[in-house]
Amino acid sequence: MIDLDGVLGGVADTHEIKLLLRLICQVGHQEDQFALRQGCAYVPRLVKQTLEQPLVPLDLRGDRTYLITGGLGSLGLYLSDWLVRQGAQHLVLMGRRTPSAEDKVAIAQMEAQGVQVLVCETDVTQLEQVADVLRKIDTSMPPLRGIIHAAGISGFQSIEQIHWKDFEAVLSPKVTGTWILHHLTQNYPLDFFVTCSSIASVWGSKGQSHYAAANQFLDGLAHYRHGQGQPTLSVNWGPWDQGGMIQEQEKHMLGHLGVKLLQPAEGGYALNCLLSPQRMAQSCQATIANIDWSIFKPLYEVGKRRQLLALLEASSLAVQSPTYADLGTESALITSLQAVPVEERDDHLQEYLQKTVAEVLGLSTAGFSTTQALGREQGFFEMGMDSLMAMDLKERLEQDLQTKLPTTLAFEAPNLTSLAQYIAQEVLNWLPPKPEELQEPASFQEKVFSSDALELQQRIEQMTEGNLEDLINRELQALTGEVL
Structure with a gap:
């Protein structure tokens, strides 16, 4: 959200428009909202204050x-x-x-x-x-x-x-x-x-x-x-x-x-x-x-x-101890995965993830078959996951894998397929990154419009908010480079 100072319109506001575009490109991916006031940008911050009894309290009178x-x-x-x-x-x-x-x-x-x-x-x-x-x-x-x-x-x-x-x-x-x-x-x-x-x-x-x-x-x-x-x-x-x-x-x-x-x-x-x-x-x-x-x-x-x-x-954030066992002990999950033939590891990992995600979503106690209830390409948040569940999933995986995982895991890997790929590559070192994943597209159009409409919609729905903002900001930078 952007709060503008007054009504825009006319040649006199060209400077304000340029400033607005520059701010969107420079800080738009970091800030949810900012206000423009007389050429300056202001952003909201919650600041902790200590309340003390006032020297001059409010005078509540008996005759009022x-x-x-x-x-x-x-x-x-x-x-x-x-x-x-x-x-x-x-x-x-x-x-x-x-x-x-x-x-x-x-x-x-x-x-x-x-x-x-x-x-x-x-x-x-x-x-x-x-x-x-x-x-x-x-x-x-x-x-x-x-x-x-x-x-x-x-x-x-x-x-x-x-x-x-x-x-x-x-x-x-x-x-x-x-x-x-x-x-x-x-x-x-x-x-x-x-x-x-x-x-x-x-x-x-x-x-x-x-x-x-x-x-x-x-x-x-x-x-x-x-x-x-x-x-x-x-x-x-x-x-x-x-x-x-x-x-x-x-x-x-x-x-x-x-x-x-x-x-x-x-x-x-x-x-x-x-x-x-x-x-x-x-x-x-x-x-x-x-x-x-x-x-x-x-x-x-x-x-x-x-x-x-x-x-x-x-000033306000304490270090919170994990609610699970201290990391660093041997992972029973990894040991069990290493014990099966290489060609079967992916299936075993998918089965474990299906069971864990179903438990987080509450499907395991609702009479559902996890293999039927959870599609590998179906988005977690489409199935009803919220931020609290996403943190629960992260902590369960950390406990079972005995390794720290990013807070944004469920957003960066928002379905079973992408989550399994992430764990296989980043935690278990099973699969090398695919060559195409290492190449940066030449342009916004190449990255987004290289597939048909249905695939495009699916890709956008699976993108995290942060990735989508980065993509839009890069395109804005390209479009407004001459203006700025």
Whole structure:
């Protein structure tokens, strides 16, 4: 993704176009996105910061009102209680449903502390309903001085399966609702306007393109408001250990990815630090998550290196011990392969790989015959493999072969045939490289268009993202050489 400064068009933008093409050729294979601003290129990086209690904390006054959307959700109720502990005495909890028995208990606990709690059954995506809530505050409560927008719904659907109604259901509370709150409170002297975004809009989340897009809007609006001098903070939260959107199955999956649940006390402490006037004047976006980078980063970069996390390596990444036996002992697999006749080794290796890949994909326990279920030319990711499975496959092969393998193995050798060839050549030294594999094609056209359309499509589908980018970048360099 490239973010351009202003609207391109006309002779005056020739320099910008040349700069853009030069950047694509020079760093396009390294960066997923960059922004052009007044002749300079900017790239995103996640930078670790230590949060300390501010010298001048946010002043939550007892004679002011604070509004929480999604106020009856688990996160909304926790944040309401956090506001009370910081000194708030007047709260408005906005939600689309009536309070449950559990909600009423939480509200009663706040009221027992002398807190005024107004519960409004309101859809944040409906302008008139939100305007009516603001009128109630204006006429019957102390002045509104803070908003926490915690309303939202999640969902998991692959992008080709999302229907518009599902897309709209996820986007509306985040996009329409946030814009309505922003629009209606332009003339309110707010101390803070907090939006609860997600890590999904920072580095993505499989099956959640609609959710990532919705939260990206929150991040973008925060930067817009910050540029207007309005006190704003978008927090890209990791998953909370507080019920809500995350289910038990998701917790288990996230744990394998190195994503740990954020404890409520940790989230409250972080918010207290981030909402200091000094910090809000400097920054309007922060990611708060409990991540084991030594697990997450290799998985995130299993297909290609992602520069977003580049600055976390030195300070945040611990050396992770393998979960399998220490390498260096004799490989029983290699010993068994060496014991069979030379002409049978390929078949034995293929049989082993079919069994191992089937186990990784979960096919071995589903009643499938691995020889029937796995085609030798069928792509692993076409069969349902994801980055976590790719790392599992790599570690299983490392354990059985007793040798280190590249993190991108399943992407560089994405089917049984290519994987067997890689192991035979690079690990077992059985086969010398074919002469044609050592020759670099003279041009992009020679490499890509030397086969018929069906073969071309198959070759492109099996290429890794990194290889495909390199191929495109070389062609761009050739096409734009005269312009640059």
